[in-house]
Amino acid sequence: MKEFGYQRVLDVPEAIAALGADPDARFLGGGTNLVDLMKTGIERPGRLVDVRELPLDGIEATPDGGLLIGATVTNSDLAAHPEVRRRYPALAQAVLAGASGQLRNMATVGGNLLQRTRCGYFTDVAGPCNKRLPGSGCPAIEGEHHNHAILGASEHCVATHPSDMGVALAAFDAVVRYETADGPGELPLADFYLPVGDTPHLETALPSGALITGVTLPPAPVAAHSRYRKVRERASYAFAIGSIAAALDVRDGVVHEVRLAFGAVASRPWRALEAERALTGGPATAEAFAAAADAELAAAEALPHNGYKVPLMRNLVVAQLTELAEEAAR
Secondary structure, three states, X not given: OOOOEEEEOOOHHHHHHHHHHOOOEEEEOOOOOHHHHHHHOOOOOOEEEEOOOOOOOOEEEOOOOOEXXXXXXXXXXXXXXXXXXXXXXXXXXXXXXXXXXXXXXHOXXXXXXXXXXXXXXXXXXXXXXXXXXXXXXXXXXXXXXXXXXXXXXXXXXXXXXXXXXXXXXXXXXOEEEEEEOOEEEEEEHHHHEOOOOOOOOOOEOXXXXXXXXXXXXXXXXXXXXXXXXXXXXXXXXXXXXXXXXXXXXXXXXXXXXXXXXXXXXXXXXXXXXXXXXXXXXXXXXXXXXXXXXXXXXOOOOOOOOOOOHHHHHHHHHHHHHHHHHHHHHO
C-alpha cells in the first residue's frame, strides 16, 4: 500500500482548497470502497482529505416539498430517516439491501454514488482492464461475465455499477449537488454517470476537484407508493444480479404515473424510460407490465453467460408492479 498523507477538514472551502493544492489527493468519506481499492493498489492517492466532519450530515425538506440529503449522511441514517421511509420507501429499502449494518454505519451518500465497479477484472491489478488501464482491453467479454451488463455497454467495457441506493435515486429524478473552487453546481443523476463508449475510465461528469455536497430529491407523490426488490446469489450482503426500484400510481385500473429503474444491468443505474412510456395511460395488468418490460429490454445485448438477466428483469418488473397495483386496489 502506497504511503499517503492525511488531512481532516472542517468546512467546504477548506476541503476544496486542500484538494486543489494537491493533485494527488482524494476525498475520504466512510472509506468503505476507497480504502479497499487502496489496499489492492487500484487507487494510489498521495493524500486523503477527510470530509466526514463537514456540516453535510443533515436531511431536510426543501421549499418545493422534496428532500435535501447531505453528502456525509451515513447509509444507516438515510435508511432510518422517517421522511425518507414515508415519502421514498424504495430508497430506504435499497439502502438496507446494500450492505451489512457495519458498512452502512460508515458509508456515506456521496461515497455511495462514487463507488466503483466490483468486476473481478477491474480489481485484479495483474491483468488488463480498460476501466483501470485505458486501452488494455476488456477480458470480461471473453471471460467470466455472468453478472455483467446487458444494457448500455460497449466493446470496451461490460462492467456494472454496484450501487443499490443509486437505483432508487435514479427512479426519483435525484439531482447531485457539488462545490468547486468556481462555485456550486448541480447534475441530474441521469447525467451524472457518463456513457461507457470508448472511455470507460471516465465514470462521472463531476468537474475536476469537485466535492459532492448533497443530493436533492424533487417532490414526487408517486414515490410514496414505491418498492425496491433485489435478486442476489446469496441471501445476505451480496451485490445484485438484478434489481428494480418501482413506483406506481393506479387510478381506476389505469396507470397514471410510474417510475422504474434497474440495477446490476448497466454501468450506471438504468432508468427504464421506454417501459414507463409504454405503461403510462394504459391498463395496470400483468400483461401490460410484461409488454413494457419487453419494450425496455429490446435494447439488451447479452453476452453468452449473462442472457439470464433479460427474463430475470422482465419477471422483476411484472412481479413488483403487480404487487404495487394490488396494494393500490385494496
